Amino acid sequence: MEGFPLLSTSMLAPLIGSFIILFLREEISKWVASITSGFVFLLSLLSLFFFDFSKAYKVQFEEKYTLIPELNLSLHMGLDGLSYVMYLLTTLVSLSAILWSTRDHQIGHRLKEYYIWFLLTETFLIGVFASLDLMVFYVFYELTLVPMFFVIGIWGYKLRMYSAYKFFIYIFVSSLFLLLGIVSLASVHYKQFGKFSFNYFDLLKNTYPLEFEVFMFLLFLIAFAVKTPIVPFHTWLPDAHGEAPTAGSVVLAAILLKMGTYALLRFNISLFPEASVFLMPLMVLWGIFTIVFASWFTISQSNVKRFVAYSSVSHMGFVVTGMFLLNTEGLKASITEMFAHGLTSSALFMMAGFIYNRLHSFNMQALRGSIRFMPVFAVFVAITGFSSMGLPGGSSFWGKFLTIVGAREYTLLLAFLVIVGAFFSAVYVLYLLKTLYLDTKEEGRLIHFTDIRGFKLLAFFLMVLPMFMVGFLPFLFFAFYDPYIKNLLEQIASKVGG
Amino acid sequence: MEQLIKLELPSLSLIIPELVVLLTGFILFTLDLVYKRLNHALAITVSLIGYLIALLFLFLNWGLKGETFYGLYHRDGFSSLMQAFMILLTMLTLGFTHAYYKQRRSTYGEFYYILNFALVSGMFLVSSYNLLALYVALEAVSISFYILTALLRSDFNSKEGAFKYLMLGGLSIALASYGAGFMYLYSGSLDLRYILTHVAENQYFLVLGLVLFLVGFAIKIGAVPFHFWLPDAYQGAPTPITAYMASVGKLAFFAPIVRLMPYVQEHFAYAWVTTVGIISAVTMLYGNLTALVQKDVKRLLAYSSIAHSGYILAGIAVAKVIGLKAVIYFLLAYALMGFGGFMVLALLERVPNWENRLEQFSGLRFSVPWLSLSFMVILLALLGIPPTVGFVGKALVFMALSFEGLWWLAFIMIIATGISTGYYLRITALMFMKEPNHTFDLSISGGERALLLLITFGIVLLGAVPIILWNFVSLSAENLFVR
Secondary structure, eight states, X not given: OTTOOHXXXXXXXXXXXXXXXXXXXXXXXXXXXXXXHHHHHHHHXXXXXGOOGGGTTSOEEEEEEEEEGGGTEEEEEEEOHHHHHHHHHHHHHHHHHHHHHTTOTTOOSOHHHHHHHHHHHHHHHHHHHHBOBHHHHHHHHHHTHHHHHHHHHHHOOTTHHHHHXXXXXXXXXXXXXXXXXXXXXXXXXXXXXXXXOOBHHHHTTOOOOHHHHHHHHHHHHHHHHHHTTOGGGOTHHHHXXXXXXXXXXXXXXXXXXXXXHHHIIIIIIHHOHHHHHHHXXXXXXXXXXXXXXXXXXXXXXXXHHHHHHHHHHHHHHHHHHHHHTOSHHHHHHHHHHHHHHHHHHHHHHHHHHHHXXXXXXXXXXXXXXXXGGOHHHHHHHXXXXXXXXXXXXXXXXXXXXXHHHHHHTTOHHHHHHHHHHHHHHHHHHHHHHIIIIISOOOTTOOOOOOOOOHHHHHHHHHHHHHHHHHHHOHHHHHHHHHHHHHHHHHHHHHHHHO | OGGGTSOOOOOGGGGHHHHXXXXXXXXXXXXXXXXXXXXXXXXXXXXXXXXXXXXXXXXXXXXXXEEETTTTEEEOHHHHHHXXXXXXXXXXXXHHHHHHHHHTTOOOTHHHHHHHHHHHHHHHHTSOOBHHHHHHHXXXXXXXXXHHHHTOTTOHHHHHHHHHHHHHXXXXXXXXXXXXXXXXXXXXXXXXXXXXXXXXXXXXHHHHHHHHXXXXXXXXXXXXXXXXXXXXXXXXXXXXXXXXIIIIIHHHHHXXXXXXXXXXXXXXXXXXXXXXXXXXXXHHHHHHHHHHTOSBHHHHHHHHHHHHHHHHHHHHHSOXXXXXXXXXXXXXXXXXHXXXXXXXXXXXXXXXXXXXXXXXXXXHHHHOHHHHHHHHHHHHHHHTOSSXXXXXXXXXXXXXXXXXXXXXXXXXXXXXXXXXXXXXXXXXXXXXXXXXXXXXXXXXXXXXXXXXXHHHHHHHHHXXXXXXXXXXXXXXXXXXXXX
């Protein structure tokens, strides 16, 4: 695969797919979309053989097309250990979401548009994770908004338009601060090196006084704190996730939230190491605060989709906490948790959508005990639930466990705080599982339930299988980003210590 | 100053494009005289041929630079770029107007040569440093616009808009000429470059003159608090003319202010940044806030045009090369987007009982899918979603502001853009997410369809591959700074 343009191929394929859909009959569109995303997924799997794990800190599959030489603006893409994991997650979840949509009752009209928007989302998401040029990153970051806006607004549930507005406005306005930050960095580069540049590696060379660095850190943070989200900025999320169609929620929770945490790690920590070290206590405590509060919010939800949405916020708290511990365990926990949460939250949203198709309700009371009539589905949901809770062997276990270990390296108290957070996040999953399994269904309301099968089973299975892999074979995943983390920590040490 | 004494033959080679356009105007005028009922196809063909030839001359002598008529006329990269865009936009306008006027039974032969006259005077306005020449060109553009606004003779709104425009336009020209007088008093010259670099005793005359002069232009570009005519004139004018005013008019009226930027001297740089910055901040906030509550989409786009004047002024506040580049790019970008936005409305107005009301846009996708898609792209471009020209313009303005360290203005621009999300998004959402009240058929001719597609495609292409326009913009901006 030497010299093969992996990234452009996997970005162009969905574009071509959506172009083909434009000219075909409505009923065929779902198959074109499935085949296209399947192709991209296989391509990403295939690329595993060509990824050099020993040099995972280095950018591989690199491609560069200059856009404006004067401003050093180029379509510069490549994957290192961190972005590679995100790339795999994107192709996997996109495939799974599209497969799910083919059998979703909610997606009954305007199929062409739906699948075009979905394929475009896949292109943009790969662009987000692969770009090494900050302006290009921003372009893709913004572009993901447009398809999701339409997916929520057209195919969503009752409050769809309101939620779509809220989603778009929150993220668009916050990301304008990011734009200001990016162009400021380019200006600073001009003042220090005599030329503008948006290239990630060029901007790494910039040096700033601490106040200015903190200011830049905050500009970036505003955007990513809303996107991630961290607690006071999370209010768009339950609406957007709660009202989106199932596949939309899946992509939102599994990948769009990761854009925030990915960017925090990739840009905030790497570009502003001094500010990160300076603000570390604040960020860690903020992360723990997010975990605890989001867990409480979660337990009080009566709508199962909003329940899952809030649980995502709590998981993101773990990611932020782990990341800003700025040590090996913390970073490892953070990246593992990003991947793991992508799987569990997708599966939980699929669960909610699946039950809705049976019961036509998202109400927790209506759901009581319903799952017992679908044995296969019940097993899958149980696995997902325990994974999400952080039971050993479950995918989230490593995220939570390593965060605690990382916190222990500082003080015992900090580790204790994380444990408190982990406790609350276990509580809400147990509450969910109890409602689904142990509560009894009222007499006379028994409806005939068909168990999960076909494409939905496949889509669900695509989520559950990697969950096992993360849980039982975590070293497979650590291999991606161990070198990256080592490299990152060395960079931080050299900049801050020097 | 010596130029005034030396006798020179005007070098006509510099103004060939203008001469060609002017000649076209005379031919159109004669045609209108000769034929009792002007054949519109003929008039359009003649205009298009004339403009194409002018454009051809412009491109053949792209690098041409120089002054003629004793410094009254100045050609450089900036003026060539602006003129090329103005001619292109005029040609695009011609593609939409005939069907519009025909439906309103308001087809007049005057239209063609007045449009032509507006273009010629606009072309002069973007290529002069001389107060006298600027004054004449400004007056000529304005008069053409008054007539064009009023040209829908059966329509009351059209006349009302034209009258308001005339009153405030007259005021603006009076102010500008008064300011010019003070500047002459200060320096003894009519050349802006000389005036601004001249050092004399009475700085007050310069400040007073410059302020009055700028206020005159601020009225023309619709900067708050001098904007009151703009929504009425834009709403009252025939919609293709609104598009024309929002694109060619904006380019022409902004050009003299842009030409001032390299001559902002150290000693009044602070005053410049503060004044222009505050006007820009007020303009974008006011424009966007007012647009948010509009029920009429044409009026909404007029307010959005005011807001965009604010964004461009923010770039002008940064009197550096990077600011100049941002301003020129944004100007061209807005010309394209504003033009497209109003032209979509012009096409929609063909639907019976169409009043541009916001709720009429609900479910538009089900009646005219391609038109709504174009409109969506244009609206998102106005909002500044990548990869569109609007985004590139906005990013460049942000870059200029951060370069200069004008953080407060940058934050206000973020807030203003945030406010604008509300109304651009509402129209988009209405078009695509609501079920329609009733569907209708709209017959758009192949030519109009192609032109609209071209504009939409241009908006995306110039944003996705900005290098196409960037080199021209960058070069012309740098040339302006070379004294």
